[in-house]
Amino acid sequence: MDGEKMVKSARNKTIDFDLAHAPAGVVAKIKTADDDLSTRSAVLDQSINGDSFAVLPQLPDRLADLALVDPPYNLNKQYDELNFKHLADVDYQDFTQRWVDALKPKLTPTASLYVFSDWQTSIAIAPILAQNFIIKNRITWQREKGRGAKTNWKNGLEDIWFLTLNAKKYTFNVDQVKQRRQVIAPYRENGQAKDWQETAAGRFRDTMPSNFWDDISIPYWSMPENTGHPTQKPEKLLAKTILASSNPGDLILDPFAGAGSSLVTAKKLGRHYVGIEQSKLYTAWGIYRLMRADHDQSIQGYQDGVFWERNTGALQRANKRHK
């Protein structure tokens, strides 16, 4: 391949432009720590390129109704020009306490947070989260994809910590995050469907959401949301957190915004957002996605106000046709 350029398949939708080839208008929208970030109107619906530890103190207090926090896990990982190195547990705890201290004043008193981690990182951060917030739940995301290991079980799970500032006063819209499942054994009473619906597209039951999420895949190359970011979160996953724990018009803050997945999902669901990301390139990818969300508010796997199981694209299309 010397001197040759790899040609992407036409079906590969990955957003991976470099800054010199960013689509028109993208780079001009990037905010930095040099901008005025001191008022709500100055930062509303903005993506800020900078170090969160420097940027968060510049934001107004009591800004956000929900924080989605997806920090580097305690692993060796390259994030554009940042080489994050695995730390001793105490040092990772110190890193966690530092972002907690910077973030907490920026939350409203009834705000919620979701904090993402893998199982090893969770062991270190759980006591820090417990000291600073009310732990409401630990969600297990069965993400399917993972690298096989010869001497250990493949890691196919992630933890999502659901936290609040107030034990009783917080938003939780359980009816907006129901999961639509196909009914395998349709039970009838007096000839009537019991707890399920017969539709032209099939037989379904809308079930209450649990803390085990097995309906969400990691974004891959043929999905329009996919970018070159090494650890991008799926919009479907973020949609669950946003719909459950915020209301339309609320503001969502993401201090480790990566390729902007939470910001884009917030916009698609009618929420405001503020994102902070140290990489200018990832910030640009996120802004490009935000611009595209002006024309396309779809979230793969979320349709008709419910979350669909994996690999049910054909059923979802049939459901849409029969509406």
Ligand SMILES: C[S@@+](CC[C@H](N)C(=O)[O-])C[C@H]1O[C@@H](n2cnc3c(N)ncnc32)[C@H](O)[C@@H]1O
């Ligand atoms: C796990 S990734 C987040 C991915 C994001 N949720 C997404 O879906 O694209 C963590 C991100 O934090 C960024 N980061 C690490 N340290 C940071 C800091 N001090 N300030 C701002 N961003 C930082 C990394 O560049 C990386 O993009």
